[in-house]
Amino acid sequence: MPAAMGAKVLERFPAGAPRGSWPAEEYAAALRAEGEPATVVMDLKSDAFLVVVPAGEED
Helix, strand or coil: CCHHHCEEEEEEEECCCCCCCCHHHHHHHHHHHCCCCCEEEEECCCCEEEEEEECCCCC
């Protein structure tokens, strides 16, 4: 869900994490455990993983 489609970016993680390391997924999982509807998406332009929530959920 790109930010232009009603999502708020909470955190960015570079796509070049070491093999076997999933920092964006781990961060999103921690947020989901706290009740936040966090999702990880790939931003191809910046070569980064974004952790996002639907807009309005955090406002």
